[in-house]
Amino acid sequence: MSKAARDASVRARIAAQRETERKQEQRKRLTTIITVVVVVLAVIGGGWWYAAQQSKSETVAGGLAPVTVQSDGTAVMAKPGVTTPVLDIFEDPQCPVCKQLEEISGPTIKNLAAEGKVKVVYHPLTIFSQEPTRSNSLRAASALRCVSDGSQWIAFHDRLFKEQPSETAEGFKTDDLVKWGNDVGVTAPGFESCVKDQTQQAAHEQSSTKTLQDQKLQGTPTLKLNGTVIDNNTIFVPSALRQEIINAGK
Template sequence: MSKAQRQQSARDRIKAQRETEKKQEQRKRIATYISVGVVAAAAIGAGWLFAANQSQSEQASANLAPVTLQSDGTVAMGNAGVTAPVIDIYEDFQCPACKQLEETSGTTFKNLAAEGKAKVVYHPLTIFPPQMNRGITRGNSVRAGAAARCVTDGKQWMAYHDKLFANQPDETVEGFKTAELVELGKEAGVTAPDFATCVTSQKHADAYVAASDKTIAANSLSGTPTVKLNGKKMDQNTAFVPSELRQAVLDAAK
């Protein structure tokens, strides 16, 4: 083999070695990317799982605290002698975010009252202005709010309250028609003898709207749901996370 051939052979071996090393390095990088990706995916998954666990609704208590319908249209739920902490819930039966709060934290509110750890006061109101969606949204809200005032039993009111949120219509369509509201009352077990007539005639509509407007002005409400704990507005990140909500109420009791 000539000198030139030997030199070429050496160059070929070096080139081949470099190609081998390059491929090995590429495989190492790929393996590293995959490992990091798996770890990152696991971390993201764990984060979602943590968030899901944090916002997971509580299991309903076997018992419901006594529910009292008050003359001003508000509804108080709590065991005898429990006067604090007080949770005030300002809600609109047509408000999608209020429905979400009910689905997420509604059970926690009921459980805290049943456990004697809080007094819960519901303030049904209509937050939507008359011109919104050509008045459709406000009309839905007012009909539902007025219908709720036709319920005369506290426990039945709570069942009707839950039915209204569970069957909330879309904001852009006419819903909560009086016939539907009467039917939902039957499903909720409402037994007031004049319930159907009261709902159909919208007997309490004017009083409901007047009380709603007064509540909104007195509390400077700009939206619903608004949750207050001992008169102080609760952060949405607390109100919508059952575990955080419970802890905030327990802390307020200390």
């Protein structure tokens, strides 16, 4: 083989080796990039999963704590002997955000009361001044006052939020209120006539106005823990709300 031929053969082998090394380096870089992307996605996915778990609603675990209906239209949910911490819930049955709160954090509140970790006081109010929302709220909240049994009260309370009408439509009609009460087992004497005649409306309006003024409420829902307003960023995150209440009881 001539010298020129040998040199050409050497150059070809060197070129082939360099091409092999280049392809190997490309594969290594691609593997590194894929690994980094997978790790980043896992971290992001883990963050979303954690956030989702934090905001996940609880399921009512079992029986509720006893509920006692008060003469002022409020209802207290607490196990015997539990007096603190106190969670006051100021809500309007026509308020859409109150409905969201009930759906998201209502089970957590009920569970905590059943666990003996909090005394809950429900305050049904009417905050609306325009129609049809004001009349809707008045009919619903007044109907709640027609229920004296605690377990029936909370069942009717929950049904009202489930059936909440649009803010632009007339709803909570008295015939419907009576039917929903019967559906959830309300057996209070005179319930039907109390609802249809709106017997409790004047008392509700009076106490609602007084509560709004005394508590200096800006709107509903408002949750107070031992008299201090809980931030909205907490009340709509069940795990955060649970921890806040538990900490208050320590």
